[in-house]
Amino acid sequence: MGSASPITCTNTKADFGRERLVDWLDHVVLPHAGALARLSFFACVPHPLLVPAAERLRGSGVAAGAQDCAATGDAVTGEVDAGLLAELGCRHVMLGHADRRRVFGEDDLLVARKAKAASAAGMTPLVCVGEADRVSAEVAARHVAAQVGVAAGRLGRGRPVTILYEPIWAIGSRDGATPEHAAVVLRALKTETVGLDADFLYGGAVVPGTYTALRASADWDGVAIGRSAKDAGMLAEVAAELLDGRR
Structure with a gap:
């Protein structure tokens, strides 16, 4: 359906310990x-940092989100239940990040089960999808449509979900997908999520100017910021651009 105003987020990965996280915030x-806050900005941080992040952000309008959750509500040692994350105040949980797919072998079915668990706990799943290699837009679109289709099938009609299209080859790169490539992918994502309350973000080499270029070709709801979120000046530029882009 798309948000009335643009949205954005970031993922700190495992780059920060507690002291560095607080300094960054x-x-x-x-x-x-x-x-x-006007962009509904949230930062996905490692589980041990959720409480200090939430404490630092209290009253700011900015939120902390989780980087993963368990696929079931069973009391499994070492897993973090979606209900517990919701109890801690999380509104979003990132699922299916390229790191987890690559290192832990997480597949689309497991990501879909986690998305269902997060949704049942009252959170909005942030489902990450993207192709591993530089391929044509049509091939990329078929790949991400298959990824999203599994998760969409597990979520109830009208349930909120945010889809983050982040080409794996663009993570940490100087160049991301072209606006034309991303537009083809977005059309496929929207087709697979009919009936859901879905927002669509682009991620991968996002810098000031990326959102404006993307919006010239397709109606993206926002962007996920990587390294630009670690620089105060660049973060301010991207935020201003997003706010200006929907006026």
Whole structure:
């Protein structure tokens, strides 16, 4: 369906310990909290950092999200239940990130089960999809449509979900997908999520100017920011661009 205003998020991966996370929140994120709150900005952080992040962000309008959750509500040692994350105040949980697919072999069915668990706990799943190699837009579209279709089939009609299209080859790269390539993929994603309350983000080499270029070809709801979120100046530029893009 798409949001009335653009949305954005970031994933800190495992780059920050507690001290560095707090420093980043204090000096990069919170100085721009007003603009970021209007973008429903959230930062997905490792589970041990959720509480300190939430405490630092309290009252700012900016939120902390989780980077993963368990696929079931069973009491499995070492797993983090979606209900517990919701109890801690998480509104979003990232699922199916390329790292987890590559390192832990997570497949589309497992990601779909996690998305269902997150949704049942009252959170919005942030489902990550993307092709591994540089391929044609049509091949990429078929690949991500298959990924999303599994998750969409597990979620109830009208349930909120955010789809993050992040080509794996673009992660950490200087160049992301072209707006034309991304537009073809977006059409496929929208077809697979008919009946859901879905938002669509693009990620991969996002810098100031990326959202404007993307919007010239397709109606993206926002972007996920990687390295640009670690620089106060770039974060402010991207936030201003998103806010200006929907006026």
